[in-house]
Amino acid sequence: MNTNHSPEVSIVVTSYNNGRFLVATIESIIQQTHTDWELILIEDASNDDSLVIAQKYTEQEPRIRLIIHEKNKGLAFSVREGVFAARGKQVAFLESDDTWEPRSLEQKLHWLKKSGAALCWSDFNAIGAPNFWRRRGLSMLLANDFARLEPYRQISLPWLPVRNIIPSFSCVMAQADVLRSLNFNTPEQNGELTDHWLWSQIAATQTFCFIPEKLTNWNLHPASYMVRQSRGSIATYREKKREYVQQLLALVVPLTGSTVSAEKYLTECLAQRPGKNGLVRQMCDAIEARRLRSSIFWKTLVYSKDFLWLTATKSVLF
Secondary structure, three states, X not given: OOOOOOOOEEEEEEEOOOHHHHHHHHHHHHXXXXXXXXXXXXXXXXXXXXXXXXXXXXXXXXXXEEEEOOOOOOHHHHHHHXXXXXXXXXXXXXXXXXXXXXXXXXXXXXXXHHHOOOEEEEEEEEEOOHHHHHHHOHHHXXXXXXXXXXXXXXXXXXXXXXXXXXXXXXXXXXXXXXXHOOOOOOOOOOOOOHHHHHHHHXXXXXXXXXXXXXXXXXXXXXXXXXXXXXXXXXXXXXXXXXXXXXXXXXXXXXXXXXXXXXXXXXXXXXXXXXXXXXXXXHXXXXXXXXXXXXXXXXXXXXXXXXXXXXXXXXHHHO
């Protein structure tokens, strides 16, 4: 590989025990219509054949740079390592069990530059785990959120700490210098919420751009975080989110320059979210009335289609 060449975009793929998907992931990168890229492939001490696959592609494709961990270091560490190793001015992410449509890089790069935003993300195709998609209605929920956004333009998402509508790392491209300015020390031990931790910091001071094209194939399978967390108890999920969002707000609120409390900031975030209706409207009203302590209302909210970040309300967290 020409070490003097700085590609237009760097792609970060972190790999851990996803050998059965990794070939398709890498092939989808090689088949991109935009060809001025480098792939930083971080092999995080997998126990399967991921390393063998990664080494084979590194030997065949000069645009791939392989980083090998002797011991597992986790997602947050690996993502940070990839971001700081990137030579491109833009960084795109692809999870090692997902794939891209051929024009994914081309379109993301075009709209990130044209919009002037710090981060852009695309719509997705939902694949794998059909029972999960159907039961949770996640595709429909995100489609409704996306429909409220103005596409292809700079938009602000101040409420992102409350409701993460960026579905996956694999949908995202961002400015490299912005990413390098972020705090990667997520409180999640396994780093499973690293993406939301990072995007929330960007939302405090920067703008986003949504591309309403299905450029990413988001694969949910039994080992996926989203599927695994759906099997846990409400009590465990609630406690985990309480601790996480408290620490997230402690980081994000000062970045905004706001002097309000984290509790007040959370309420303001909810008030700014567009399209508050149905259970979302009930939740916002319940915050002021402090009715969300009701177990009946809680269960209704958790098992509704607005099941994930809408649960981050002040009566749950404080």
